[in-house]
Each structure stands twice: as C-alpha cells, then as structure tokens.
Amino acid sequence: MKCVVAGAGMIGLSCGIELINRGFEVCLIDPDSPGSRTSAGNAGGFGVTEIMPMAVPGIIGKMPRWLFDPDGPLSVRWRQLPVLFPWLWRFYRMSSAVQTQRIARVLASLLQQCTEDSRQLIGQAGLQHLLRGEGAMTVYQSKAAFEGDRLEWEMKQRHGIRIERLDARKVRELEPALSGVCGGWLMPQWFNTVDPYQLAAGLADRFRQSGGTIRRDAVQRFAITGKTVAAVKTSQLQNIEADMVVIAAGVWSKALCRQLGERVLMESERGYNATLSDPGIRLKRQIIFGEEKFVATNIGDRIRIGGAAEFAGLHARPRYDRCVRLVNIAKRYLPGLNSEQAENWMGHRPSTPDSLPVICRSGHYHNVYYAFGHGHLGLTMAATTAKLIGQLMSGAQPAMALEALHINRFS
Numbered sequence: 001m002k003c004v005v006a007g008a009g010m011i012g013l014s015c016g017i018e019l020i021n022r023g024f025e026v027c028l029i030d031p032d033s034p035g036s037r038t039s040a041g042n043a044g045g046f047g048v049t050e051i052m053p054m055a056v057p058g059i060i061g062k063m064p065r066w067l068f069d070p071d072g073p074l075s076v077r078w079r080q081l082p083v084l085f086p087w088l089w090r091f092y093r094m095s096s097a098v099q100t101q102r103i104a105r106v107l108a109s110l111l112q113q114c115t116e117d118s119r120q121l122i123g124q125a126g127l128q129h130l131l132r133g134e135g136a137m138t139v140y141q142s143k144a145a146f147e148g149d150r151l152e153w154e155m156k157q158r159h160g161i162r163i164e165r166l167d168a169r170k171v172r173e174l175e176p177a178l179s180g181v182c183g184g185w186l187m188p189q190w191f192n193t194v195d196p197y198q199l200a201a202g203l204a205d206r207f208r209q210s211g212g213t214i215r216r217d218a219v220q221r222f223a224i225t226g227k228t229v230a231a232v233k234t235s236q237l238q239n240i241e242a243d244m245v246v247i248a249a250g251v252w253s254k255a256l257c258r259q260l261g262e263r264v265l266m267e268s269e270r271g272y273n274a275t276l277s278d279p280g281i282r283l284k285r286q287i288i289f290g291e292e293k294f295v296a297t298n299i300g301d302r303i304r305i306g307g308a309a310e311f312a313g314l315h316a317r318p319r320y321d322r323c324v325r326l327v328n329i330a331k332r333y334l335p336g337l338n339s340e341q342a343e344n345w346m347g348h349r350p351s352t353p354d355s356l357p358v359i360c361r362s363g364h365y366h367n368v369y370y371a372f373g374h375g376h377l378g379l380t381m382a383a384t385t386a387k388l389i390g391q392l393m394s395g396a397q398p399a400m401a402l403e404a405l406h407i408n409r410f411s
C-alpha cells in the first residue's frame with residue numbers, strides 16, 4: 001500500500017515511521033527540510049501533564065488586560081480579527097466549566113499514552129540520548145497568581161497526575177538560579193529533548209534508513225475519483241499516486257483540507273523564543289513562569305526562553321521585539337541570566353479553539369486521514385498521534401475513543 005504524507009514536521013515524521021513499521025510504502029512531501037518549521041524551535045518539553053485547554057473559565061475576562069499589555073502573553077493584530085472571529089467565538093464557547101472538564105478528560109487520555117509512545121518511537125530510532133528526564137516546575141512571583149491557578153492544579157490531581165506543591169524555600173533549593181518566587185509546583189513526569197530540531201532530523205534519518213522517501217515539494221491539489229483521492233499534485237507539477245493520504249502539514253493543513261471540502265477552525269498561534277548561547281546560569285529542569293505563561297529550558301548548553309501567543313496569520317512579519325521582552329521578563333526570575341548572545345525565532349503553533357488535535361479518517365474520502373492541530377503540544381503528542389493514525393489506517397481498534405478529535409466537530 002502506497003501512502004503519501006503531506007508534511008514532514010514532528011507529526012508527519014512520526015506518522016511516516018509508524019506507517020513504515022506497519023508495512024506501508026511511505027512518501028513524505030514537504031517544501032522545507034524535515035522538521036525545520038514549527039517543530040524545529042519549540043521548547044522541547046514533553047508536557048505530558050498539560051491537560052488544561054487554553055479556553056478555561058475566566059480567560060475571556062483576562063484577555064483585554066493581556067491584549068493591552070506589551071509584556072502580556074497574548075497579542076492580536078487587529079487586521080486579523082475578521083478572519084479570527086469564528087475561531088474566537090468557538091474558543092469563547094469552549095471556555096465554560098463543562099467544556100473545560102470535557103476537554104481535559106480527552107487531553108488526559110491522550111497524554112497518558114505519550115510518555116510510553118514517545119520513548120518507544122525515539123528509542124527505536126536510536127535517539128534516546130536526545131532525551132532528558134528531569135521534570136518541570138511552574139513558579140509564581142505573586143501569591144494571587146499562585147492561588148488563581150488553583151483550578152488547574154486541582155484538575156491535574158483529579159486526573160491522577162503527580163504534582164508536588166512547593167514553598168519559596170523549596171523552589172530555591174531545587175533551582176538556585178531562581179529569585180523572587182513565592183512558590184510553585186513540581187511535575188516530575190515531564191521530560192525534555194535536548195534539541196527538538198536534532199530530534200526531528202534524527203527521525204528523518206531513521207525514516208529514510210527504513211525505506212521511506214522524503215520529497216522536497218509541496219502538496220497543492222488532489223486528483224479525486226468518486227470518494228477516493230487517487231493522487232496528490234505538487235507545486236513541481238508532479239502527480240504522485242497514492243492508496244492512502246495523510247494530511248500532517250501543521251497549520252498549513254487548513255488550506256489542504258479546504259480543497260477536500262472540510263471546514264477546519266485552526267489558526268496560527270505564533271510563538272516566539274530567544275535561545276541564549278552563553279546564558280551564565282544552568283537550570284536543572286524546565287521552568288514555566290506561571291504568571292506570564294512562558295518557559296525557560298535547557299537546549300544543550302544553551303537556554304531557550306520561549307512562549308507568547310500572537311494571532312497575526314501566516315504571512316505578517318515576525319515581531320522579534322517580543323523575544324527581547326520575553327528575555328527581560330525572564331530576568332526578573334533569573335537575575336543571573338546573560339542575554340548577550342541571543343538567537344530569535346518565531347513558529348506557527350497549529351491551534352484549534354478547543355486545544356484538541358484533529359486525528360481521524362476523513363468523512364468525505366475513505367482513503368484520507370488527518371493528523372494536525374496539536375497547538376502547544378505537537379512534540380509531546382507526535383508519537384501517540386502516529387500510533388493512532390497507524391491503528392486507523394490498518395483497521396485496528398484505536399487505543400482511545402477518537403470522536404472528540406474528529407474533523408467534523410468544526411462543521
């Protein structure tokens with residue numbers, strides 16, 4: 001069976017390896033080098049504890065303050081608002097207590113598989129040396145913010161996630177580089193990659209060694225016969241025949257889905273980071289700044305400060321001043337941080353309003369499958385997504401109920 005996968009980010013690469021393991025002949029198509037887009041510069045965290053969606057009760061009330069704060073975690077380019085409106089409306093509807101609890105349950109059942117699936121995929125590719133398992137810590141500078149996030153921590157505990165409440169003294173003992181912190185939470189289950197780009201590149205090598213093909217080209221259109229996609233047509237005017245097609249092109253999947261008659265609520269949630277090559281301090285684990293919702297993490301000998309959510313579409317110029325702001329805020333927590341040598345980056349998180357990915361078979365075409373929309377957790381969920389897609393494509397029973405992840409929730 002010949003399978004074409006559109007996209008060679010973490011999701012496409014993981015699907016490619018899984019499908020080869022299941023006996024498919026696989027061709028990945030990507031206009032860029034494998035793993036070089038959003039999957040390249042992320043924070044490298046396997047956030048297996050992150051069951052809270054972005055839309056939570058009370059978030060709509062906080063948004064105006066964030067939007068007018070240049071150091072705040074959220075920004076919207078106003079020109080983008082009309083395009084964004086359907087997404088925002090659905091986001092608003094997802095922020096009720098009932099929806100938040102429903103989505104957290106789905107995320108919990110997805111995330112509980114991610115540790116084993118990721119370690120297995122990465123181990124099988126011989127890349128276990130790119131993983132570190134030191135956990136993560138969320139820290140707060142104000143008591144109000146610490147208490148204000150209580151719902152999140154209670155919810156995590158209810159779902160059996162191991163967390164440990166820390167006072168200021170304990171935080172300092174665990175992470176001596178931190179300062180001015182009143183408390184936090186330790187999440188020992190997190191693990192990290194030392195470099196997300198190296199990991200993706202390693203998976204691409206493994207995929208090729210196992211017999212897979214990667215073509216540097218872009219899927220543009222589809223050749224359709226009845227309810228079957230018979231071939232994909234590329235920007236280099238190639239007609240690539242396929243028995244099965246997987247759309248795994250991150251945020252760019254939306255345009256491809258439109259051609260297949262699918263409505264998708266997914267927007268680019270642009271995130272920024274600065275990677276400091278001479279940081280002057282060392283962290284023992286990934287740090288999440290609870291108030292501002294961004295992170296500091298070791299990437300090899302460097303430290304990456306990353307986060308922010310900017311809704312500005314796919315084509316607006318990056319605003320790298322946001323990277324400088326992130327570093328300045330990080331210095332409030334990490335006064336020893338040296339930011340003289342910083343490399344700035346922006347990536348497009350493929351974000352759905354319910355924070356759930358799309359993992360399903362198409363309702364329109366029997367040989368088309370979707371694997372995109374992983375928002376903040378694409379690295380974390382890649383291996384499990386691949387396993388679920390492999391199960392669907394082989395006709396096996398998926399490891400979890402997939403109704404909530406179906407593309408038809410947007411129509």
Ligand SMILES: Cc1cc2nc3c(=O)[nH]c(=O)nc-3n(C[C@H](O)[C@H](O)[C@H](O)COP(=O)(O)OP(=O)(O)OC[C@H]3O[C@@H](n4cnc5c(N)ncnc54)[C@H](O)[C@@H]3O)c2cc1C
Binds near residue numbers: 010032035350378
């Ligand atoms: C600042 C930041 C920090 C993050 N931190 C984390 C983290 O710590 N942990 C975590 O789990 N996640 C994190 N994420 C999210 C994670 O990076 C994404 O969810 C993940 O990279 C999405 O992977 P993907 O393969 O779907 O998309 P991408 O990596 O964007 O890959 C999509 C691919 O599709 C290709 N493509 C585009 N158009 C076409 C076409 N027409 N035909 C074929 N191919 C096409 C693109 O070239 C690209 O290579 C972070 C994101 C950001 C921005």
